[in-house]
Amino acid sequence: xxxxLLSLSRFVLPVLVGACAPEAEPADVLLVPSRATYPSxxxxxxxxxATLDCHGKPERNLxxxxxxxxxxxxxxxxxxxxxxxxxxxxSYRSVIGLEPEVLSLVCExxxxxxxxxxxxxxxxxxxxxxxxxxxxxxDDADRCLTSWLSAATDKDACARAAxxxxxx
Amino acid sequence: xxxxxxxxxxxDAIAALGPESPAIPLGPLHRPGQPCxxxxxxxxxxxLTVAGTIYERADSTTPIPDVLVHLVDARGTAYVTATNCAxxxxxxxxxxxxxxxxxxxxxxDGFRQEMESPVxxxxxxxxxxxxxxxxxxxxxxxxxxxxxxxxxxxx
Numbered sequence: 001x002x003x004x005l006l007s008l009s010r011f012v013l014p015v016l017v018g019a020c021a022p023e024a025e026p027a028d029v030l031l032v033p034s035r036a037t038y039p040s041x042x043x044x045x046x047x048x049x050a051t052l053d054c055h056g057k058p059e060r061n062l063x064x065x066x067x068x069x070x071x072x073x074x075x076x077x078x079x080x081x082x083x084x085x086x087x088x089x090x091s092y093r094s095v096i097g098l099e100p101e102v103l104s105l106v107c108e109x110x111x112x113x114x115x116x117x118x119x120x121x122x123x124x125x126x127x128x129x130x131x132x133x134x135x136x137x138x139d140d141a142d143r144c145l146t147s148w149l150s151a152a153t154d155k156d157a158c159a160r161a162a163x164x165x166x167x168x
Numbered sequence: 169x170x171x172x173x174x175x176x177x178x179x180d181a182i183a184a185l186g187p188e189s190p191a192i193p194l195g196p197l198h199r200p201g202q203p204c205x206x207x208x209x210x211x212x213x214x215x216l217t218v219a220g221t222i223y224e225r226a227d228s229t230t231p232i233p234d235v236l237v238h239l240v241d242a243r244g245t246a247y248v249t250a251t252n253c254a255x256x257x258x259x260x261x262x263x264x265x266x267x268x269x270x271x272x273x274x275x276x277d278g279f280r281q282e283m284e285s286p287v288x289x290x291x292x293x294x295x296x297x298x299x300x301x302x303x304x305x306x307x308x309x310x311x312x313x314x315x316x317x318x319x320x321x322x323x
Contacts, residue, residue, distance in 0.1 A: 046285075047269075052304065053290030068285040071303035078296075078306040079284055131288055132268070 030100050031107035037153040038092045042066065042083065044144040044161035048134040049123065050091070052078060062098060062119070064091045095119065103149075111150020120145065140164060181206045197254040197322055200231055201299060201308065203292035204258060217265050219258035220293025222251050222274060223310045226301065231255020232311055233321060236275040241266035253322040266291075274311055281311055 046066045056069030065087035114120045125133025135141040144158035204219035224230040235251040247264035251257045269286035301307030
């Protein structure tokens with residue numbers, strides 16, 4: 001009897017599992033760009049995108065937090081202190097959560113064709129965007145963002161972009 | 169057909185502003201501290217492109233008149249206006265229609281203060297600068313260093 005059950009389990013279980021599986025297995029893990037280097041990207045985008053009248057609003061799909069914009073904690077106020085790690089975390093989750101499958105593809109292919117992402121198209125003004133073009137292909141902010149997507153964050157470009165936006 | 173159309177979001181936003189103060193007639197002195205462009209869109213009321221109110225301090229309801237408001241848009245076009253006795257300032261589209269982002273600074277009696285971040289698309293100061301500071305508002309626009317006599321000059 002025991003041998004019969006074992007035989008049955010060898011036959012039935014794979015059939016049951018097979019019936020629930022999709023035709024094509026999805027990737028086990030969706031790839032995302034680095035959290036560790038996100039703060040330099042967030043710094044470059046802060047004044048361009050994360051102001052209180054743009055993506056520093058809770059109504060936005062892409063919510064961005066920062067010291068000069070929307071704050072995460074009830075006691076924090078725009079314009080006071082530095083952007084906290086928790087705020088970088090929240091913004092990072094916002095960015096990677098927009099189009100996770102496309103983002104994973106872009107990451108998997110070393111950042112190739114980043115314009116597949118709405119984030120990039122809208123920031124460049126290549127797709128309807130209330131804020132218009134906020135970065136220009138090839139400028140420091142664009143290099144900062146796209147290099148981050150290619151896992152080789154150009155921190156110098158990010159730093160320059162963060163600096164430039166303050167003196168525009 | 170067009171006359172039958174309404175914008176429920178705008179209607180709600182206008183209703184949320186509450187009634188007019190009976191002591192202040194409609195015009196440049198009314199509704200200080202409120203988001204002007206909710207109504208001033210050219211359909212509901214005279215169109216304005218940028219407008220707001222400047223106070224003595226963040227926690228004060230005393231407005232500051234004669235504050236110069238310097239606006240510079242993405243094209244580098246500069247425009248200067250000034251607050252009236254209610255602390256209100258406003259810009260009409262024929263005078264200045266900014267291309268965003270726009271940098272803002274305010275000045276009076278030789279003291280000038282730059283807004284840290286640019287304005288990226290909202291012409292009403294009070295949308296971001298609400299009465300009470302909090303995670304989504306820097307609080308009122310104010311010019312702390314003014315030492316002038318700020319007696320009420322409004323009629």
